[in-house]
Amino acid sequence: MNSFSNQLCPEEQLLLSLARIHFTGAMKEQICRLAEKITDWNYFVRLANEHGLIALSHNNLSTAGAIDKVPVKVAERLRSAYLISLSQNTKIYSLLEEIISIASKENIRVILLKGAVLEKTVYGNSGLRQMSDIDLLVKADDALPLRNLLLNNGFLSLPLISPLHEKLLPYLKSHLPVMHKNGISTEIHVRLFDEYNEDLVCEIINNPEIVPGTTPEMFSPPLQLHFLYLIKHLDRHARTKDLQLKLYTDIAVLIEEFSGQLLNANLIRLAEKAGLTEPLAEIVYLIDKFWDVNIPEPAVTLISGINAAKITGKFTGFLRNPSSYPRQDDSTLLFKSLHDIPVLTGKIRYVTGYFFPSLYFIKYKFRVSSRVFAIFYYPAWYWRILRMVTGRGK
Incomplete structure (x- = not known):
């Protein structure tokens, strides 16, 4: 644990220590020591649940050999939450297959975003990355046709404010009005980077990557562009609502998994083009200080001018109270x-x-x-x- 993490209580330190997928022997020993120090397991479970990490916490306590240090009833709650996450993810991928089948009949390619990509590519496709909805990217011209196809196939949607807005939908928000089926929300995105959207989104649309091991084939954005979108997504939630440690964990996991391929001069260039240089620097700084992952150049230079006290103070406050971030009016x-x-x-x-x-x-x-x-x-x-x-x- 570094000096910043030492400002946290054992329950908060333990959650942070579990927010990853790879562990050294020293990390496992640290988790066991922290588990022995916990005096308020209800607080730990509440934090893990509010931050969207309860399934991952259960798995990683077992991985670290610390699950026997958890009270039996607490361990049962954690396992139950993990099984719920596994069931939910199974339902989500089943619905995704249905959406892809519907879209493919009209030659519409859908590209997965966020959790649906991460669960398959870095979390092991075993229910560890908790998901509540589906996020898809399509070409702007395909958005309304896909929406209408889904409406004709049993999906329901929030009503538009006015029929006059229908043709404006791709411009009004980053995604069309939320659609629902089988208790799962689906968002069709056409914009990812605000006014900087067009070139970068076209690059994603034209150069998607196949998600390994998927049948039917599922597509994801290129690694660096998806990473930048996750930075944008996290930053938006930090300024609006519903920010969770889960989103930081996604960033940390990707950096640890793809460090050299990810944090390089090309990423810095793309971040500047997307207007995300400052959020990228702040988030990578927090990953460096609280997750102790390897941060290569030029990212080290990028984070060198960060106001440490301001950024870390805000982060630790959020860790203790996820609802502490202000909502954009x-x-x-x-x-x-x-x-x-x-x-x-x-x-x-x-x-x-x-x-x-x-x-x-x-x-x-x-x-x-x-x-x-x-x-x-x-x-x-x-x-x-x-x-x-x-x-x-x-």
């Missing part, structure tokens, strides 16, 4: 969507649709029983818009 998101629509007519459609939402949307948004009653909730919608515009939230 809705007004920022509203105006960003308007900014991202490329033509004036599109901006007009967006604003018109926002001010004249469909009755179906209002019924869903305010959870009223019928469209007749939904009419009376339009003033509440306009009040919400006013609060968003003035930066006062929902």
